[in-house]
Amino acid sequence: MSQRGIAVLGSTGSIGTATLRVIARHVDRFRIVALTAFGNAALLREQARSVQPEYVGIVNRNGDGDPAWATGAECLVEAATRPDVDIVVNAIVGAAGLQATLAALRAGKRVALANKESLVIGGEFVLRACSEGGGEIVPVDSEHSAIVQCIGGRPASEVSRLIITASGGPFRDWDAERIARAGIQDALNHPTWNMGRKITIDSATLANKALEVIEAHYLFGLPYDRIDVVVHPHSIVHSFVEFVDGSVLAQLGFPTMELPILYALTHPDRISDAPARRFDPAAASPLTFEPVDLERFPSLALGIQAGCTGGAAPAVFNGANEEAVCLFLGGTIGFGDIPRAVDSALSLLGDAPAESIGDVTAADAAAREHVRHLFRQSGGASKSPAPVYV
């Protein structure tokens, strides 16, 4: 059997390191040919020593790192488009992942997509790059992986509704006033998943679920009124698909990203693996579900609204949210300021058009600048802090 060449972008992060663990169990099938990271040179060097890739890129060398490594943001596209790469695992956090997704799809690669922000901000353009380049997107996000598995290749005309599950995050039981005053450690304390800092904050505001609704809209081609969200605190049911005859399928398992990562590599096939924990219905009981409260989690409502508005609104939502999360993690603004900043950016910039990818990246930049300006004015952030989640 010939090995498939893999590029892991964002190899030093939570999804990146999980991907390396998964691939280490299947070296007969997969060979890592490229690794990239933002700036964690020490871990990147250790990974490079272990998997011996042909190509290593670090966006921000900052004095350390190997002189043979490629540097700068261009390394992401370079790694993603190499001829020896069959599958690009895009595990970069944030809008910084967009260009690599576009380039990989245009080059006809399979993109195992963890970087949901690519689809949120570049939706139509990402889909076009995919069809024009002959590429393929297989989601890594556990909810979307569940949906792909439930749909099982049936045509879109047979799907009537998606029900995306949300853990509810650490503030599921908190009242609105207490949520607004939550501290950084409170927000980083996710009940069921151990993830990078940015997505962990997004899981506390539920902005992550809004990103996932928009991601699902583009991946599965369903209008927003046929994509629902339900809170399921234990993260056992990863999502549901309702079909036109009323039948509902769900995909279940104890929370681990290793399964959706492996499935994104092998789809539509399944291969034998040794998960940390086999499913046990009795141990998983009881499975409970509750409606989502949009009043206490305004970021979710704002994001879904941005999705419905279309154009550059999702890019504004995402850019403003990324900037606000960065300011929150830098200790400059409060938790309640995150949705406030996003709301303000959408009110001002949300009707921007998206005729080109340039429009989308301009909207992203304008949203970030607006959020910085907002808190500069109110005496909050005096300058944009260094990104604290890379």
Ligand code: NAD
């Ligand atoms: P992380 O912060 O742990 O890792 C991010 C990786 O991206 C790191 O390797 C970092 O070096 C790299 N990176 C950061 N900024 C970059 C930049 N400007 N340019 C190039 N590389 C950069 O994040 P994560 O939790 O692994 O999440 C990665 C992506 O996967 C996100 O889009 C997230 O929403 C998605 N995701 C994560 C999980 C999870 O369990 N962690 C689950 C579902 C989806």
Ligand code: MG
């Ligand atoms: Mg998810």
